[in-house]
Amino acid sequence: MTEGECPGLLSCLARVSDPRDPLGRLHPLAGVLAICAQAVLTGATSLLAISELFQPGH
DSSP states (O other): GGGSSSSOHHHHHTTOOOOOOOGOSSSSSHHHHHHHHHHHHHHSSSHHHHHHSSSTTO
């Protein structure tokens, strides 16, 4: 399998349709999902745990 046949995580996440209201979007959905995936891979098991990992000074 070549690199072209195996897209990166952000490329795959960019294909996810964004159901959010365009007026409320501060960050691209692919970026938000990537951060959530990173948090889960480091042990986060809830939305609160995900948010705590990305607080300043953590």
